[in-house]
Amino acid sequence: MDSKWWHKSVVYQVYPRSFQDSNGDGIGDLKGIISKLDYIQELGADIIWLCPVYASPNDDNGYDISNYYQIHPEFGTMEDMDQLISEALKRGIGIMMDIVANHTSDEHPWFIESRSSKENPYRDYYIWRDSADGGPPSDLKSIFSGSAWQFDETTEQYYLHMFSKKQPDLNWHNPSVREAMYDVMRFWIKKGIKGFRFDVIDLIAKELEQGIIDNGPLLHTYLKEMHREVLDGADIVTVGETGGADLEKAILFTSPERKELDMVFSFEHIALDEQKGKQKWDLKQLELSDLKRVLSNWQTGLAGKGWNSLFWSNHDQPRIVSRWGNDQEFRYESATMLASLLHLMRGTPYIYQGEEIGMTNVQFAELDFYRDIETINMYNERSEQGFAHEDIIESIYVKGRDNARTPMQWIAESNAGFTAGEPWIEVNPNYSAINVEHDKNSDKSIFQFYKKLIELRKANDLIVYGDYKLLDSEPEIFAYARTYENEEWRVICNFTDREVESELVCDGEIVIHNYDTPGKKLRPYEGIVYKLKNSL
Ligand code: GLC
Ligand code: CA
Numbered sequence: 001m002d003s004k005w006w007h008k009s010v011v012y013q014v015y016p017r018s019f020q021d022s023n024g025d026g027i028g029d030l031k032g033i034i035s036k037l038d039y040i041q042e043l044g045a046d047i048i049w050l051c052p053v054y055a056s057p058n059d060d061n062g063y064d065i066s067n068y069y070q071i072h073p074e075f076g077t078m079e080d081m082d083q084l085i086s087e088a089l090k091r092g093i094g095i096m097m098d099i100v101a102n103h104t105s106d107e108h109p110w111f112i113e114s115r116s117s118k119e120n121p122y123r124d125y126y127i128w129r130d131s132a133d134g135g136p137p138s139d140l141k142s143i144f145s146g147s148a149w150q151f152d153e154t155t156e157q158y159y160l161h162m163f164s165k166k167q168p169d170l171n172w173h174n175p176s177v178r179e180a181m182y183d184v185m186r187f188w189i190k191k192g193i194k195g196f197r198f199d200v201i202d203l204i205a206k207e208l209e210q211g212i213i214d215n216g217p218l219l220h221t222y223l224k225e226m227h228r229e230v231l232d233g234a235d236i237v238t239v240g241e242t243g244g245a246d247l248e249k250a251i252l253f254t255s256p257e258r259k260e261l262d263m264v265f266s267f268e269h270i271a272l273d274e275q276k277g278k279q280k281w282d283l284k285q286l287e288l289s290d291l292k293r294v295l296s297n298w299q300t301g302l303a304g305k306g307w308n309s310l311f312w313s314n315h316d317q318p319r320i321v322s323r324w325g326n327d328q329e330f331r332y333e334s335a336t337m338l339a340s341l342l343h344l345m346r347g348t349p350y351i352y353q354g355e356e357i358g359m360t361n362v363q364f365a366e367l368d369f370y371r372d373i374e375t376i377n378m379y380n381e382r383s384e385q386g387f388a389h390e391d392i393i394e395s396i397y398v399k400g401r402d403n404a405r406t407p408m409q410w411i412a413e414s415n416a417g418f419t420a421g422e423p424w425i426e427v428n429p430n431y432s433a434i435n436v437e438h439d440k441n442s443d444k445s446i447f448q449f450y451k452k453l454i455e456l457r458k459a460n461d462l463i464v465y466g467d468y469k470l471l472d473s474e475p476e477i478f479a480y481a482r483t484y485e486n487e488e489w490r491v492i493c494n495f496t497d498r499e500v501e502s503e504l505v506c507d508g509e510i511v512i513h514n515y516d517t518p519g520k521k522l523r524p525y526e527g528i529v530y531k532l533k534n535s536l
Pocket of ligand 1: 163
């Protein structure tokens with residue numbers, strides 16, 4: 001496979017609303033991000049995935065876009081955006097824009113036109129259907145609870161919204177819709193951005209009459225068209241959010257010769273603590289054997305055929321150290337163990353803001369403190385269904401999206417240095433102990449550990465291109481080998497808070513390690529990486 005610049009890249013994801021506020025209105029903004037570019041550069045990331053900053057009524061924090069060519073005034077101006085792009089480039093960092101192409105805001109001019117009459121030229125930009133038996137056209141459910149259909153009085157038809165009712169789905173079967181979205185992309189490429197992350201891109205080719213929502217039969221046709229029309233010749237990296245993709249589908253999306261996308265986000269690994277066939281709120285214990293199987297399958301299955309994205313967290317997921325690590329006694333050990341496990345795999349790693357200092361989940365006692373529409377809708381739906389407050393809140397503590405959306409914790413001063421005003425969502429009260437300043441200067445610095453992992457990736461083609469092999473040893477241990485030319489590395493991770501013996505512990509040269517010295521047994525959440533002595 002030809003090598004590409006982004007094979008060696010590390011992506012840092014910024015959730016602008018919660019990263020850094022520059023003007024005291026309590027909302028993170030572009031100037032705030034610019035002021036932290038040196039921080040991201042110091043970490044070593046070379047792409048910033050910027051969650052949406054476009055004009056938006058903010059029903060879903062920017063994933064409901066009313067103008068793709070404008071910056072939301074809360075975030076700044078187009079001049080600020082240009083400055084962010086150029087200041088980032090000066091530091092060797094490219095901006096990856098988040099393209100929400102499956103739906104717009106209901107306040108987007110296309111939708112305002114579309115809903116105005118059945119004859120309007122924009123009518124067919126969206127998905128309208130007649131009522132069936134006096135109710136919605138079908139019993140399709142929205143991902144944000146309730147029906148996916150909303151009745152609109154003006155024309156007495158229903159429109160489809162897979163997310164909130166303020167996020168009507170676009171009709172991608174209409175060539176004008178596709179062309180309009182390609183124009184959006186061309187505009188941003190011209191501005192000098194270096195990548196796109198495509199929001200729920202596997203939903204665009206739905207075939208309602210056949211009951212197909214994701215991975216519709218024309219999906220690959222559209223992606224190929226998009227590549228031809230927009231991406232071909234532009235040296236940018238693309239990643240598609242394809243929650244339902246299995247390995248076979250991922251190969252179709254990411255095989256270079258198919259000219260669709262460079263990589264996709266699969267949810268197979270992060271769904272392993274959910275009950276199959278139920279909602280994300282219906283939890284089960286993670287089995288390490290499942291995680292080994294799934295991640296290893298992707299590692300070996302995509303080798304030479306496509307490219308992996310590597311991620312634990314994002315703005316929709318709980319904090320990984322709280323989820324699969326230990327955010328109390330072994331916060332440093334488990335955060336760094338999880339980081340080693342992921343960052344030494346083949347693929348492009350993604351770090352979600354705050355992950356690099358081991359930020360944790362948050363627990364607010366009342367619904368009032370929560371801002372996320374998915375969380376609020378679910379709470380209301382389950383309350384009506386008779387679930388107890390305690391049970392619903394408990395599932396929000398574990399899976400709610402606001403876990404990842406509390407403000408970035410910079411310093412131990414008020415509001416963690418995020419804002420001089422009232423933050424739009426409360427800061428996690430643990431900020432006086434967990435913050436960038438404290439972490440960077442600590443003997444056990446998660447930030448310094450991530451930085452070292454990134455340096456290792458930049459210096460070793462073995463990490464980028466080496467073969468992967470699962471070393472299936474003890475049930476508490478996730479271990480694998482990476483081999484490249486004449487070298488072999490061994491990554492050994494203890495997933496428990498106990499001491500565990502492992503037959504894999506050896507006496508090679510230690511490449512990176514989250515304890516000071518090697519021991520006979522693996523200590524809680526120990527992660528150790530060896531370069532084997534007689535490599536191959
Ligand atoms: C994606 C985004 C999520 C958003 C949804 C609808 O899953 O990551 O934040 O709510 O799409 O746009
Ligand atoms: Ca602000």
